[in-house]
Amino acid sequence: MQDEEIHAGHCLCGAVTFRTRGRLREVVACHCSQCRRQSGLYYAATSIANDRLVVEGGEAITWYRASPSAERGFCKHCGSALFWRHDGEADTSIMAGAFDQPSGLKIAYHIFCADKGDFYEIDDGLPQSPQGRAGLKTAGD
Numbered sequence: 001m002q003d004e005e006i007h008a009g010h011c012l013c014g015a016v017t018f019r020t021r022g023r024l025r026e027v028v029a030c031h032c033s034q035c036r037r038q039s040g041l042y043y044a045a046t047s048i049a050n051d052r053l054v055v056e057g058g059e060a061i062t063w064y065r066a067s068p069s070a071e072r073g074f075c076k077h078c079g080s081a082l083f084w085r086h087d088g089e090a091d092t093s094i095m096a097g098a099f100d101q102p103s104g105l106k107i108a109y110h111i112f113c114a115d116k117g118d119f120y121e122i123d124d125g126l127p128q129s130p131q132g133r134a135g136l137k138t139a140g141d
């Protein structure tokens with residue numbers, strides 16, 4: 001059997017821990033108003049197939065349905081935003097900042113830039129979409 005990448009992470013208080021097996025998706029930065037309000041800034045999330053994600057302490061996760069088609073999982077003790085999942089999809093988005101460092105992750109592009117907060121600029125030179133992006137499942141789809 002081939003060696004696979006293993007990544008691990010946890011919420012701020014440690015009640016929720018997770019492990020992923022295999023290659024993680026590039027990180028997408030979402031600047032939509034939901035991500036802005038929940039995080040105070042923006043979401044930066046990777047994603048992995050559900051069968052490659054193991055979560056412990058799942059009873060500490062509150063799933064908040066911010067839109068009809070998706071929900072956001074956060075730790076009910078410390079408030080850390082951890083997961084995002086779209087109904088009917090076989091993968092889960094995971095906040096890049098929750099991973100143990102070094103994560104090996106990189107932001108690839110920005111979405112919903114039209115809704116970003118007015119108190120910062122996106123100036124890393126990466127592609128920016130005003131709304132979502134073709135091929136990427138978001139709550140706006």
Ligand SMILES: [Zn+2]
Pocket residue numbers: 011012013014015016075076077078079080
């Ligand atoms: Zn926590």
Ligand SMILES: [Zn+2]
Pocket residue numbers: 030031032033034035036043112
């Ligand atoms: Zn968003």
